[in-house]
Amino acid sequence: MNLPLRPRDAKEGTRVSRSLGCALCSVRERSVCTAMHQKDLPEVEQRMARRHAQAGTALMTEGEPNETLFVLVKGSIRLSKQLEDGRRQVTGFLFPGDMLGMRKTQTAAYTAETLEDSYLCRFTHGFLDQAAERAPAVSDRLLHRAQHEYHRAQEHIVLLGKRIAIERVQYFIEIVDRAIGHDDPARGRLVPLPMPRQDIADYLGLRLETLSRTLGQLRKQGHLLLVNKHFLLRAETGNAPLI
Amino acid sequence: MNLPLRPRDAKEGTRVSRSLGCALCSVRERSVCTAMHQKDLPEVEQRMARRHAQAGTALMTEGEPNETLFVLVKGSIRLSKQLEDGRRQVTGFLFPGDMLGMRKTQTAAYTAETLEDSYLCRFTHGFLDQAAERAPAVSDRLLHRAQHEYHRAQEHIVLLGKRIAIERVQYFIEIVDRAIGHDDPARGRLVPLPMPRQDIADYLGLRLETLSRTLGQLRKQGHLLLVNKHFLLRAETGNAPLI
DNA sequence: CGGGGGTTTGAGAGCACTCAATATTGGTGG
DNA sequence: CCACCAATATTGAGTGCTCTCAAACCCCCG
Known part of the structure; x- marks a missing residue:
């Protein structure tokens, strides 16, 4: 997939200071x-x-x-x-x-x-x-x-219009990762999920149960190391060295 | 359905004159x-x-x-x-x-x-x-x-994300009608279909065959009086007097 | 009249849905 | 600190809508 989103290094956008001026925003x-x-x-x-x-x-x-x-x-x-x-x-x-x-x-x-x-x-x-x-x-x-x-x-x-359930869930994980994901000591990407499952399902045009099953499937397949309520942990994607 | 589109009377937008100036556009x-x-x-x-x-x-x-x-x-x-x-x-x-x-x-x-x-x-x-x-x-x-x-x-x-096949097709007919539909002598709305079926299906996230079947279903149900390659004829919608 | 793209119709399969039960999480009070 | 409850999430079994593959039809045009 080739998503026109912002690059991963945009993650420092999450820092904030209520008192600092715009110049440091x-x-x-x-x-x-x-x-x-x-x-x-x-x-x-x-x-x-x-x-x-x-x-x-x-x-x-x-x-x-x-x-x-x-x-x-x-x-x-x-x-x-x-x-x-x-x-x-x-x-x-x-x-x-x-x-x-x-x-x-x-x-x-x-x-x-x-x-x-x-x-x-x-x-x-x-x-x-x-x-x-x-x-x-x-x-x-x-x-x-x-x-x-x-x-x-x-x-x-x-x-x-065109993607099946598992592709939709992968796409969702990708965009959230790009927006607010960050590297995790456990050799992967930690992706926060600030929204409940129902919101994700309503975004992806899937039923709650289908989303849950698909996340489980991705975990079994090894794409996700961990899935829980508030975040998930992605396995390193393909471009890691094989040896 | 409550579509935020332009009103039916916008249809005179289809008139054009290659030689007239902007003031008459x-x-x-x-x-x-x-x-x-x-x-x-x-x-x-x-x-x-x-x-x-x-x-x-x-x-x-x-x-x-x-x-x-x-x-x-x-x-x-x-x-x-x-x-x-x-x-x-x-x-x-x-x-x-x-x-x-x-x-x-x-x-x-x-x-x-x-x-x-x-x-x-x-x-x-x-x-x-x-x-x-x-x-x-x-x-x-x-x-x-x-x-x-x-x-x-x-x-x-x-x-x-949320609509089933028949709702999607009805929505499509509605938006095309509002854009380029016009009243027809046969007491209905004539809606041109300048695009082939495949384009409509690819717009609605349906297969060609499903679209075709659904149009047939709408015709059988009396919502459409006529369906052919280049246009369709809608029956008058609900707000006609009952007596 | 014959060819061919586009469209319609048919039969069967599969993916996601529905309904239902179980498990987990997070918060509250004992 | 733990038991309990409600809300959220997961898992299971069976159904159905749409898809897939295939054939027939139709209209346009040469």
């Missing part, structure tokens, strides 16, 4: 802030609110207005859509460095909720519009991220 | 042009190329660079992604008024090909960047369309 180079005029940064530090959100906080609700852009600094977010009959589809997960609410809207197309205690930076679109006038790169940055989300959604479409 | 209000400065329009008419593209023309190819924004004035376009093993997923269809290539890119995430003889307007991103400096609404318009595409992709994800 761990995810700045991936967010909209990098495009702002240097002299805007002090105002950014004043105007934006870096805040803590506890697990389960709704940042945006399907059908309701949203005037805020969020930059996720630490934690994780679940995006989901509700069907009229109550069924739910998880349309994506966000990890540190990702953005939410690229554009002001009257009726949000999806719901966004934190999966764990998280840190976020907030910008009103009023402020962003001003910043965009000074620095057109701000608009481009937003467009860039919006397009990036679109491309991820297209990958997701391919996943759901 | 049938899809201008939905495209980026509406955001441009009034005094830019004459230059738009000079700089952009309104061109005819015959069926099967590749406007953008997965993995290759693209520097052009296209506005589809007449016709239809298929968006698709290729898997490493040759399987193909159709990720979307574009109809008059839709745009393609909102942002310049080095490696396009998907392939875009015309399904039938079509008319398109082309803008280089160099020109668009200039227009955006004069009129910031241009950037916003691009962001708006990019977000719109993202939302359609999310609907698609819900479709593939």
